[in-house]
Amino acid sequence: MEMQTKPKAKTDTDQMTGAEIVITALKEQGVEVMFGYPGGAVLPIYDALFTEPSIRHVLVRHEQGAGHAAEGYARSTGNAGVALVTSGPGATNMVTPITDAMMDSIPMVVLTGQVPTHLIGTDAFQECDTVGITRCCAKHNYLVTDVDELARTIHEAFLIATTGRPGPVVIDIPKDIQFATGTYVGKDGIHKATYKPQTDPDPQAIKRAVELMKHAKRPVFYTGGGVINSGPEASESLRKLQKLTGFPVTSTLMGLGAFPASHEDWLGMLGMHGSYEANNAMHDCDLMICVGARFDDRVTGRIDAFSPGSKKIHIDIDPSSINKVIRADVPVIADSGNALDAMIKAWGKAKPKDISDWKAQISGWRARNCFAYAESENEIKPQYAIERLYELTKDRETYISTEVGQHQMWAAQHYHFEEPNRWMTSGGLGTMGYGLPAAVGIQAAHKDALVIDIAGEASVQMVLQEVSTAVQHKLPIKVFILNNEWMGMVRQWQELLHGERYSHSYSESLPDFVKLAEAYGALGLVCDDPKELDGKIQEMIDYDGPVIFDCRVTKAENCLPMIPSGAAHNDMILSEITGDEIDEAGRKLV
Amino acid sequence: MSDNPASAYDMSHVEEDEERRTLAVIVDNEPGVLGRVVGLFSARGYNIESLTVAEVDRDRHRSRITIVTAGTAHTLEQIEAQLLRLVPVASVTDITRSKRGIERELALIKVAGEGEKRVEALRIAEIFRARVIDTTNKSFIFELTGASDKIDQFCALMDPLGLVEVSRTGVLSIKRGAEKG
Numbered sequence: 001m002e003m004q005t006k007p008k009a010k011t012d013t014d015q016m017t018g019a020e021i022v023i024t025a026l027k028e029q030g031v032e033v034m035f036g037y038p039g040g041a042v043l044p045i046y047d048a049l050f051t052e053p054s055i056r057h058v059l060v061r062h063e064q065g066a067g068h069a070a071e072g073y074a075r076s077t078g079n080a081g082v083a084l085v086t087s088g089p090g091a092t093n094m095v096t097p098i099t100d101a102m103m104d105s106i107p108m109v110v111l112t113g114q115v116p117t118h119l120i121g122t123d124a125f126q127e128c129d130t131v132g133i134t135r136c137c138a139k140h141n142y143l144v145t146d147v148d149e150l151a152r153t154i155h156e157a158f159l160i161a162t163t164g165r166p167g168p169v170v171i172d173i174p175k176d177i178q179f180a181t182g183t184y185v186g187k188d189g190i191h192k193a194t195y196k197p198q199t200d201p202d203p204q205a206i207k208r209a210v211e212l213m214k215h216a217k218r219p220v221f222y223t224g225g226g227v228i229n230s231g232p233e234a235s236e237s238l239r240k241l242q243k244l245t246g247f248p249v250t251s252t253l254m255g256l257g258a259f260p261a262s263h264e265d266w267l268g269m270l271g272m273h274g275s276y277e278a279n280n281a282m283h284d285c286d287l288m289i290c291v292g293a294r295f296d297d298r299v300t301g302r303i304d305a306f307s308p309g310s311k312k313i314h315i316d317i318d319p320s321s322i323n324k325v326i327r328a329d330v331p332v333i334a335d336s337g338n339a340l341d342a343m344i345k346a347w348g349k350a351k352p353k354d355i356s357d358w359k360a361q362i363s364g365w366r367a368r369n370c371f372a373y374a375e376s377e378n379e380i381k382p383q384y385a386i387e388r389l390y391e392l393t394k395d396r397e398t399y400i401s402t403e404v405g406q407h408q409m410w411a412a413q414h415y416h417f418e419e420p421n422r423w424m425t426s427g428g429l430g431t432m433g434y435g436l437p438a439a440v441g442i443q444a445a446h447k448d449a450l451v452i453d454i455a456g457e458a459s460v461q462m463v464l465q466e467v468s469t470a471v472q473h474k475l476p477i478k479v480f481i482l483n484n485e486w487m488g489m490v491r492q493w494q495e496l497l498h499g500e501r502y503s504h505s506y507s508e509s510l511p512d513f514v515k516l517a518e519a520y521g522a523l524g525l526v527c528d529d530p531k532e533l534d535g536k537i538q539e540m541i542d543y544d545g546p547v548i549f550d551c552r553v554t555k556a557e558n559c560l561p562m563i564p565s566g567a568a569h570n571d572m573i574l575s576e577i578t579g580d581e582i583d584e585a586g587r588k589l590v
Numbered sequence: 591m592s593d594n595p596a597s598a599y600d601m602s603h604v605e606e607d608e609e610r611r612t613l614a615v616i617v618d619n620e621p622g623v624l625g626r627v628v629g630l631f632s633a634r635g636y637n638i639e640s641l642t643v644a645e646v647d648r649d650r651h652r653s654r655i656t657i658v659t660a661g662t663a664h665t666l667e668q669i670e671a672q673l674l675r676l677v678p679v680a681s682v683t684d685i686t687r688s689k690r691g692i693e694r695e696l697a698l699i700k701v702a703g704e705g706e707k708r709v710e711a712l713r714i715a716e717i718f719r720a721r722v723i724d725t726t727n728k729s730f731i732f733e734l735t736g737a738s739d740k741i742d743q744f745c746a747l748m749d750p751l752g753l754v755e756v757s758r759t760g761v762l763s764i765k766r767g768a769e770k771g
Contacts, residue, residue, distance in 0.1 A: 131621075131622055132622075132625070135622060135625055135626055135629055136629050136630075136633050139677070140677040141622075143621065143622075160677060192677065193618070193680070194617070194618050194677065194678050194679060194680040195677050318675065319671045319674065319675075320668065320671035320672050320674070320675050322671070323664070323667060323668075324668060324671075
């Protein structure tokens, strides 16, 4: 180890080691909790953390867990999540959460250790090209080669992670830089000349948008994760603007909670597994007001049949989202909250146009009751399980995370959110294994809240070891597994696309989840009887500690409604899969 | 179900003409910045026909990357927006669209031959105003500056006369007139 032994100027408080700079900068940024795993190349930082009372370090069991926990923390608080991992495998294990945070615009700062600068490029033990590997999956990244640049870099990383379109920023810190003594600088005045996100809307664009809104006969708000990212005030503004206009509202998976699900003008989620009324409203509207969403392929379905008769207002903080997939008639580049506030102001005291015909049409679609399912007295239907979970937890301070697959979509359909930041899910990347560590992160931020990971038995096994983290840190998360023994969404697609040839989608040799919970020191519960479900869910809620709940549900249930790949919004499968919904061209899509 | 399904993954039905564009990208000259730009092009499937880079403002650590690319109007709009999304990118100027662009390329061209071919190579070099910067009894190295097609043409003429090797800088560009950018 090469140690730079510049004498430490003891009288000068801004002189400190790189490791101390890291901790001081994190404190100045208001970091209270971080998630991490030590290793050779971050030991100096861990040493500085050892006696630091104001930062709580949650030791995970795998670096991927630290990343998703930081994401859950960020999404549920609005602050940047922080993860600290070592070089080499520590960094490569972070690649999935970094990509996940990039896709879902989650503010995160990842600190990775690196081998000492003189060993970089020598294939040293636990060396990898972290900045090279994360260049294309992070919003920005740094390799710090000068200890005097370290503090500025950390502050700049927080600025970039949390402003504009949020995202993950990686700081790779060689071990000799952690030992070296350098100058600490505070966060005030830190800026980057080339980084100037546009947050205030062009008044002319707002004027044009509001003009269209005043004359719309069949308007719809299509809102996304950008409203959540803008902060709770943006959700308030959305509600205000909706009240002024009376327009119906749908949202993407990432935007759930910005608008209250109990509201009469709430259409439910849109997209591939969205509601019939939301998708038909999108298809038939004459004005679409997209706020902080990006026309993802899971939302649009078939592009050339997407909402053919509408004018589109697209509010997005990221100019590259505008016109990327769908042409916007009125692009508004701005923070969604600022844009909504400007629209409220521009709307003024205008009286909304009578849109009762449009609402009557929507009521007709709603009457199809698209989320209905065949109930059962003997089996727990997965939809029923979510419904009961919702009923028994809705009056508490509850946060929901999910894994990825059928259970995720059922949760989005049947669990209802009144507030933003209560719903944490991997939308863009679709990361199985996200939900459990995300729940760890959420619980670390909200000590007394009820935090539930709605999981599938396949997804949950991907990052399962974080139950141990929850036990160690007394984070009483509830892992509610809809166990159908199948990779349910894979099975559903094989039924739909591959002639019911269920290639490798059935999980044999599943663990006994109750014994598994007990082995970790958590409580294990199992239920396969709908009549006992409420009691067992209550037992889960009442238990003061982590719980794994093995909820045995109907095995071959399909998640419906569904827009098959390559189909239009008004071409949904509602209640039964026949196998010929998707043609040759559609099969090639994902 | 329609005969012609499409989604974000299937935009092949949109047939648009591709245009060639020269972009001037001003970036903070920090480690890895070229990797970010090149990585963006490969990750999103954009073309790079030519790329040059050098520091142009030492005090502000700014480099100028000149990229020649081709794409539909939609793709070109996305390229600009995606480039601006990179944190160290200060500005992107579409030199072609400005219609005031000047493009130049520098090439070093090695030609080997004897007798009449050698004389002919020199004669053509004179016509193209190429400079001889190295010579042996059997070879010349020419230095030639000009638009890319001029260099292409010169190389084509040298080919039968003993063209050995070509080294080109790629396209540089700047806008006419007194203004910057």
